[in-house]
Amino acid sequence: MTLSAKIRGDFPILSREVHPGVPLVYLDSTATAQKPTAVIDAMDDFYRMNNANIHRGVHTLAEESTAMYEGSREKIAAFIGANSSSEVIFTRNTTESINLVAFSWGRKFLRQGDLVILTEMEHHSNLVPWQMLAMELDLRLEFIPVNSQYELDLDAYRQLLALRPKLVAFTHMSNVLGTKNPADEIIRMAHEVGALTLVDSAQSVPHFKVDVKALQADFVAFSAHKMLGPTGIGVLWARQKILELMPPFLGGGDMIKKVFLRSFTTNDLPHKFEAGTPAVAEAVGFEAAIDYLEKVGMEAVETHEREITAYALDRLSEVPGLHIYGPSLEKKGGVVSFTMQDVHPHDVAQILDTEGVAVRAGHHCAMPLHHKLGLPATTRASFYLYSTMDDVDRLAVGLGHVVKIFG
Numbered sequence: 354m355t356l357s358a359k360i361r362g363d364f365p366i367l368s369r370e371v372h373p374g375v376p377l378v379y380l381d382s383t384a385t386a387q388k389p390t391a392v393i394d395a396m397d398d399f400y401r402m403n404n405a406n407i408h409r410g411v412h413t414l415a416e417e418s419t420a421m422y423e424g425s426r427e428k429i430a431a432f433i434g435a436n437s438s439s440e441v442i443f444t445r446n447t448t449e450s451i452n453l454v455a456f457s458w459g460r461k462f463l464r465q466g467d468l469v470i471l472t473e474m475e476h477h478s479n480l481v482p483w484q485m486l487a488m489e490l491d492l493r494l495e496f497i498p499v500n501s502q503y504e505l506d507l508d509a510y511r512q513l514l515a516l517r518p519k520l521v522a523f524t525h526m527s528n529v530l531g532t533k534n535p536a537d538e539i540i541r542m543a544h545e546v547g548a549l550t551l552v553d554s555a556q557s558v559p560h561f562k563v564d565v566k567a568l569q570a571d572f573v574a575f576s577a578h579k580m581l582g583p584t585g586i587g588v589l590w591a592r593q594k595i596l597e598l599m600p601p602f603l604g605g606g607d608m609i610k611k612v613f614l615r616s617f618t619t620n621d622l623p624h625k626f627e628a629g630t631p632a633v634a635e636a637v638g639f640e641a642a643i644d645y646l647e648k649v650g651m652e653a654v655e656t657h658e659r660e661i662t663a664y665a666l667d668r669l670s671e672v673p674g675l676h677i678y679g680p681s682l683e684k685k686g687g688v689v690s691f692t693m694q695d696v697h698p699h700d701v702a703q704i705l706d707t708e709g710v711a712v713r714a715g716h717h718c719a720m721p722l723h724h725k726l727g728l729p730a731t732t733r734a735s736f737y738l739y740s741t742m743d744d745v746d747r748l749a750v751g752l753g754h755v756v757k758i759f760g
Contacts, residue, residue: 356657357741360649363389364739375709378747383528383556383688383735384713385578388642392581395641396634406630408607422633425640426623432643433573434564435590439622442589442596443631447555448478450574450589451522453626454551455482457599458572459520465491468518470548472497472505472534473725474527477718479553483522497523499725503530503680510542518548525557529719529731530679531662531688533557540570549595555579559646560686560737561655565590577635582642586635589626596622603628654738658687661736661745665689668749673756678726687736690717693752696759698732704758708751710744 361367364387371377379387399421405414407422423438430438444450463469469483473496487494495513498506505523521543526533536557540550551572557563558573559580565573572595576587601608601619605628610618619625646654663682666689669675674694679685693701702714713733716723723730734748 355660355741356649356653357661357739360389361739361741363391363645365390365393367739371709371711372707375707378708378710378744380734380736380740380744380748381711381713382737382740383579383717383733385584386559386581386737387739388581388583388638389645391645392583392638392641396583396638399634399637404634407633408624418633421640422631422636425636428640428643429588432647433558433588433590434566436566437593440590440593440596442591442623442626443636444574444587444589444626445585445632446578446587447553447574447576448587450572450587451479451551451553452482453589453602454572454574454591455486457602457626458595459483459486460490461598461600463490463492463519466493468493468495468516470495470497470510470513470518470521470543472523473499474505474530474532474719474722475522475524476528476553476555477720478555479522479524479551480721499530499722503527503532503678504684505532505534505539507535507538507542510539514542514546514548517546518543520549520551522551522553524553524555525563526560526686526688527679527719527722528556528688529690529717529722529733531685531690532680533684533686536568536570540568544569556686556688560658562651571595577639577642580642581645583632583635583638586632586639593622596626599626601628602626605629607631649738657738658736658740661740661742662687662689664742665734665736665745665748668745669752672749672752675752678728678731687740688733689735690731690733692728692731693755693759696755698730700759701732701752701755704755705748705751708747708754710748710751712748 403417405418407419427438430441497510500506543550549571552570554575558575573590578584608628610620677691698714
């Protein structure tokens with residue numbers, strides 16, 4: 354029995370029909386993952402039995418909710434191999450995590466003319482914050498190119514490192530190409546020239562084991578909703594010594610220790626970066642999602658996705674006029690982006706929806722990469738632990754209908 358066959362019953366939404374008599378085939382997990390009953394129940398139970406604001410009360414509910422919130426932080430720290438839960442900062446999502454680094458660390462430690470190295474395959478969330486900061490501080494931005502094999506050109510990267518960057522920020526896995534970048538090597542090379550590193554792990558932490566100590570990055574950002582958890586909560590992990598040197602990102606309650614009319618002192622880590630009432634129920638759901646993934650096993654998740662992706666590459670190669678973008682299977686995650694000859698990706702996605710197949714069409718928040726590829730958009734199918742071979746077959750049949758409709 355395959356992994357997906359064992360667990361699909363844990364995901365209520367996968368049993369619904371999206372049109373009368375048309376069951377859902379969900380192939381958009383790169384955008385957001387579906388939620389198992391365990392996550393939904395954990396959040397429901399919290400609101401029914403434990404709901405209270407945290408850190409500010411001595412009554413039973415406040416103490417319970419505080420323990421649950423901080424327990425989630427500890428679970429996340431263990432899941433990613435952090436030295437301490439104090440290194441785990443709760444944010445709204447990966448985007449906010451990267452903005453926190455840009456506007457807290459960046460404003461304090463970057464100066465006019467300093468270089469930040471990014472890549473041509475970045476999600477807008479790891480481009481725009483640096484563009485905004487570059488305009489404010491007059492920074493230099495340079496980009497590691499994507500080569501003809503849809504991988505980062507490390508020879509070009511070596512040349513850029515000779516310019517002595519202050520930061521190298523890159524995606525662990527492309528949300529368009531599925532390319533798994535050699536993070537260990539990229540980080541090691543950056544550290545050799547004295548640069549810090551930021552890893553956008555939105556597409557890696559949910560799909561394969563990421564150990565921040567082994568990775569030796571300086572900042573790592575990811576989101577709960579892409580790993581079976583709720584929307585509205587994400588994580589910035591960073592080395593404690595770096596976090597201690599950074600000023601607060603937002604001001605308000607809980608990020609302070611003392612406040613006077615004309616001054617304040619900041620709270621200890623990690624609370625220094627968590628202003629205001631946080632997403633407590635979402636933190637509870639996040640912990641339940643990690644419990645679920647740990648029960649399944651991240652190695653099993655990665656193996657299953659590789660098998661589904663291999664099958665998808667074979668099946669889609671049979672569709673006339675279809676072109677796939679991305680590296681070879683051994684360097685690729687569970688993402689297949691493609692175009693069909695003379696058919697706009699949005700038309701492909703709309704026809705597939707009539708068949709119950711949910712895919713993504715557009716530039717996937719990676720417009721510069723699509724410009725590099727000479728494409729206005731692509732259609733993207735993405736897989737997760739609940740995806741099946743039958744899902745891929747339904748996708749292939751739907752694409753066959755696209756071919757018939759457009760000739």
